[in-house]
Amino acid sequence: xxxxxxxxxxxxxxxxxxxxxxxxxxxxxxxxxxxxxxxxxxxxxxxxxxxxxxxxxxxxxxxxxxxxxxxxxxxxxxxxxxxxxxxxxxxxxxxxxxxxxxxxxxxxxxxxxxxxxxxxxxxxxxxxxxxxxxxxxxxxxxxxxxxxxxxxxxxxxxxxxxxxxxxxxxxxxxxxxxxxxxxxxxxxxxxxxxxxxxxxxxxxxxxxxxxxxxxxxxxxxxxxxxxxxxxxxxxxxxxxxxxxxxxxxxxxxxxxxxxxxxxxxxxxxxxxxxxxxxxxxxxxxxxxxxxxxxxxxxxxxxxxxxxxxxxxxxxxxxxxxxxxxxxxxxxxx
Amino acid sequence: xxxxxxxxxxxxxxxxxxxxxxxxxxxxxxxxxxxxxxxxxxxxxxxxxxxxxxxxxxxxxxxxxxxxxxxxxxxxxxxxxxxxxxxxxxxxxxxxxxxxxxxxxxxxxxxxxxxxxxxxxxxxxxxxxxxxxxxxxxxxxxxxxxxxxxxxxxxxxxxxxxxxxxxxxxxxxxxxxxxxxxxxxxxxxxxxxxxxxxxxxxxxxxxxxxxxxxxxxxxxxxxxxxxxxxxxxxxxxxxxxxxxxxxxxxxxxxxxxxxxxxxxxxxxxxxxxxxxxxxxxxxxxxxxxxxxxxxxxxxxxxxxxxxxxxxxxxxxxxxxxxxxxxxxxxxxxxxxxxxxxxxxxxxxxxxxxxxxxxxxxxxx
Amino acid sequence: xxxxxxxxxxxxxxxxxxxxxxxxxxxxxxxxxxxxxxxxxxxxxxxxxxxxxxxxxxxxxxxxxxxxxxxxxxxxxxxxxxxxxxxxxxxxxxxxxxxxxxxxxxxxxxxxxxxxxxxxxxxxxxxxxxxxxxxxxxxxxxxxxxxxxxxxxxxxxxxxxxxxxxxxxxxxxxxxxxxxxxxxxxxxxxxxxxxxxxxxxxxxxxxxxxxxxxxxxxxxxxxxxxxxxxxxxxxxxxxxxxxxxxxxxxxxxxxxxxxxxxxxxxxxxxxxxxxxxxxxxxxxxxxxxxxxxxxxxx
Numbered sequence: 001x002x003x004x005x006x007x008x009x010x011x012x013x014x015x016x017x018x019x020x021x022x023x024x025x026x027x028x029x030x031x032x033x034x035x036x037x038x039x040x041x042x043x044x045x046x047x048x049x050x051x052x053x054x055x056x057x058x059x060x061x062x063x064x065x066x067x068x069x070x071x072x073x074x075x076x077x078x079x080x081x082x083x084x085x086x087x088x089x090x091x092x093x094x095x096x097x098x099x100x101x102x103x104x105x106x107x108x109x110x111x112x113x114x115x116x117x118x119x120x121x122x123x124x125x126x127x128x129x130x131x132x133x134x135x136x137x138x139x140x141x142x143x144x145x146x147x148x149x150x151x152x153x154x155x156x157x158x159x160x161x162x163x164x165x166x167x168x169x170x171x172x173x174x175x176x177x178x179x180x181x182x183x184x185x186x187x188x189x190x191x192x193x194x195x196x197x198x199x200x201x202x203x204x205x206x207x208x209x210x211x212x213x214x215x216x217x218x219x220x221x222x223x224x225x226x227x228x229x230x231x232x233x234x235x236x237x238x239x240x241x242x243x244x245x246x247x248x249x250x251x252x253x254x255x256x257x258x259x260x261x262x263x264x265x266x267x268x269x270x271x272x273x274x275x276x277x278x279x280x281x282x283x284x285x286x287x288x289x290x291x292x293x294x295x296x297x298x299x300x301x302x303x304x305x306x307x308x309x310x311x312x313x314x315x316x317x318x319x320x321x322x323x324x325x326x327x328x329x330x331x332x333x
Numbered sequence: 334x335x336x337x338x339x340x341x342x343x344x345x346x347x348x349x350x351x352x353x354x355x356x357x358x359x360x361x362x363x364x365x366x367x368x369x370x371x372x373x374x375x376x377x378x379x380x381x382x383x384x385x386x387x388x389x390x391x392x393x394x395x396x397x398x399x400x401x402x403x404x405x406x407x408x409x410x411x412x413x414x415x416x417x418x419x420x421x422x423x424x425x426x427x428x429x430x431x432x433x434x435x436x437x438x439x440x441x442x443x444x445x446x447x448x449x450x451x452x453x454x455x456x457x458x459x460x461x462x463x464x465x466x467x468x469x470x471x472x473x474x475x476x477x478x479x480x481x482x483x484x485x486x487x488x489x490x491x492x493x494x495x496x497x498x499x500x501x502x503x504x505x506x507x508x509x510x511x512x513x514x515x516x517x518x519x520x521x522x523x524x525x526x527x528x529x530x531x532x533x534x535x536x537x538x539x540x541x542x543x544x545x546x547x548x549x550x551x552x553x554x555x556x557x558x559x560x561x562x563x564x565x566x567x568x569x570x571x572x573x574x575x576x577x578x579x580x581x582x583x584x585x586x587x588x589x590x591x592x593x594x595x596x597x598x599x600x601x602x603x604x605x606x607x608x609x610x611x612x613x614x615x616x617x618x619x620x621x622x623x624x625x626x627x628x629x630x631x632x633x634x635x636x637x638x639x640x641x642x643x644x645x646x647x648x649x650x651x652x653x654x655x656x657x658x659x660x661x662x663x664x665x666x667x668x669x670x671x672x673x674x675x676x677x678x679x680x681x682x683x684x685x686x687x688x689x690x691x692x693x694x695x696x697x
Numbered sequence: 698x699x700x701x702x703x704x705x706x707x708x709x710x711x712x713x714x715x716x717x718x719x720x721x722x723x724x725x726x727x728x729x730x731x732x733x734x735x736x737x738x739x740x741x742x743x744x745x746x747x748x749x750x751x752x753x754x755x756x757x758x759x760x761x762x763x764x765x766x767x768x769x770x771x772x773x774x775x776x777x778x779x780x781x782x783x784x785x786x787x788x789x790x791x792x793x794x795x796x797x798x799x800x801x802x803x804x805x806x807x808x809x810x811x812x813x814x815x816x817x818x819x820x821x822x823x824x825x826x827x828x829x830x831x832x833x834x835x836x837x838x839x840x841x842x843x844x845x846x847x848x849x850x851x852x853x854x855x856x857x858x859x860x861x862x863x864x865x866x867x868x869x870x871x872x873x874x875x876x877x878x879x880x881x882x883x884x885x886x887x888x889x890x891x892x893x894x895x896x897x898x899x900x901x902x903x904x905x906x907x908x909x910x911x912x913x914x915x916x917x918x919x920x921x922x923x924x925x926x927x928x929x930x931x932x933x934x935x936x937x938x939x940x941x942x943x944x945x946x947x948x949x950x951x952x953x954x955x956x957x958x959x960x961x962x963x964x965x966x967x968x969x970x971x972x973x974x975x976x977x978x979x980x981x982x983x984x985x986x987x988x989x990x991x992x993x994x995x
Contacts, residue, residue, distance in 0.1 A: 412891075473898040
């Protein structure tokens, strides 16, 4: 088994639209170790979802150009033919989505969908597959699992559906789980249940997980390491502890400061990030955040900042990390 | 912290009852949405009991936050307050006058209460320019189109959108945050006194959300507004609100100042909700989900106290008796049998109590 | 006040122009870039122009019969496209016939568009009992196959152009009304209509300023696709003797009268049909292009 569950090296993804090229992912380096959970945080347009979907090559081939290295369990995914890719999906890598209603087929019962997935990849008979589906439902803590196997997606509540989707994803014992904002659409009390469930499953099954979200709080609950993305690049990466307690990239710091966090008192103004999000079809040559950064210098605008090691395992793509340390938010009480 | 009963420096000429009179009083509001009968039309009649007896008041100059999860009825309540849907029973009293009665016809009420919706894109007519969308309201009430357009331009500038650059644009050319600013400008065009913000920032990126929240605070101060702020994000509600209302399954379960509700919640649901929010502190990860299961369906709510099926402190009496709303401290009340004298509930030792027991305070 | 300074957006988004192109202008632009739609539009324009100016540009008298010159083939001197069963010049008859054929294709659709949209928008916006009454009445008519309904109505009203017009309009009103009601109901549910209601606007104002502009597009596109159907139905009615009466030239009628010549002069007999075919296809291509131009969400 290779050292890394997922390895991305200088991954670049471009979408070609009439008249322009959208550089959605611009040189992402990411290493997901076996049994690790990495959260990809970013706002809209940061490239986090595109990166995730590229791991399974979910984008339509037309008008998409992918370059760089993309290895899953040591296998080169970018070079795979459709047949091998279909074998990879579901069996070695599985994905859960934000809106289960969109991911689950509405005309089949959830049980039928899981059985189909198992039989496609493992070739076992129906009874065996059904038994495994039942076991999966129990594992994801769906109450009355027997009955729920025969339910259609629209008959289930939001949290239940999300659990069913997780069960479907785990049906063929994948090694890698990709989660695309799975809890964003859920109520708070259900979200925390699903987050804890994911942590528990990850621990029990030894899964390697990439968890994409815009919610820093959710990321902290599940992730060992966090990577912050901006304009298609990872601008800071480190353990959850490092990133929250000692952020060193101005964007990370600005994000943390702009949250109306529980520590914010009424009447104080929220700190905002000036300017507007970058235009992915015409990115500047230097640091993409320089236009909005209070610490930016000419050097920042001139060239892409290299990855600076702040501490072992903690990197930031910024040449002003020292100044950033001065404006970092005070640790939470 | 703002004094809840103080109003802005200048008194609104439309003010009737003075600072002590609530701007909006909601009394026993009920709205059920009937469902088709099952069994070929002969089965039992059921309904979605979206709002089932809700009463509260909004004080002048405050921001009242409303929190709750899906099925709690907060969006339906907002639409009822705006009279976009009509309640089955219950009354709305705006500054002392019953809404819809002769003293306050609907048209006049609409000039004083406006709403900002969650989906910034679908709230704007895709075929109308920004300035036309904002100017529409005033033209309906007799303002000349030229004056209305001028007012629209003024408001666009106020919300941070340069009229020269944005007035002639269409909604699809703007970003989510910009569109929401337009919606706010549109709501203010009629010079309302009460603005209902129904998940107005929920769909925005965090950094944009911060900008819009700052803007809302500025506008509230400048225009002397009162806000009803509905959101599922507790952090934002805590930041924005003077007082907070917690809803569950169509009913109000707790009301109090933001400090009271967040630091010393009285209702087990409020406590569970607060503890469900991820703290964002990597040293204190949640180990146990405070509530199990999904929020139940408002079609067939549980008997007695509606929360008893998920409550960690439920006893037999909770499934039999519906709790009344009891005030436990000045301005702070909850609908829970534990606080109801003579209900038959025996409070266990670990029941969340006031800040007398600091260890029990919810971490937010 | 501080609102503007603290919260305004600094210019880094590439928005320069002040006044954006309206939706209609955008649709037109996209349509013009569609070669298939433009070809179709050119063909239709040509046919319409020929039809309008027919009396002045026809080479011969379309009503002049000659028993000696019956069924001459294409290319006969004096008869560029041949002559029909009564010796009349086919080209002149086809050119003049275009007037009625095109008119019978377009006019019923226009009338049905007006009536159907009005009914559909009313039903869609009002909802409730009004909607039920209107739509169920519409459904009754909709239940009949259009050809059958057209024939039945025409037969009841009698032959003649006006009656054919009326029956075709009645056939199309339910179809357009259905689309109109469906689209209006969708728009009615949107937040911006709620916002307009919340501002205290009366229903008519809301329909005029908010609903109308958003529903008229899809209804219009659907209606244009009915033009070819109308042409064919009208030709069919004439073919059956229910529409245009001889000796008026009309493509469908000509198809009927030339039927007997199909063994002796197949090309002549087919020509009116070819024109019907070309016109219908062109209208369909144009309707398709219009639909594509409107569909693009920026």
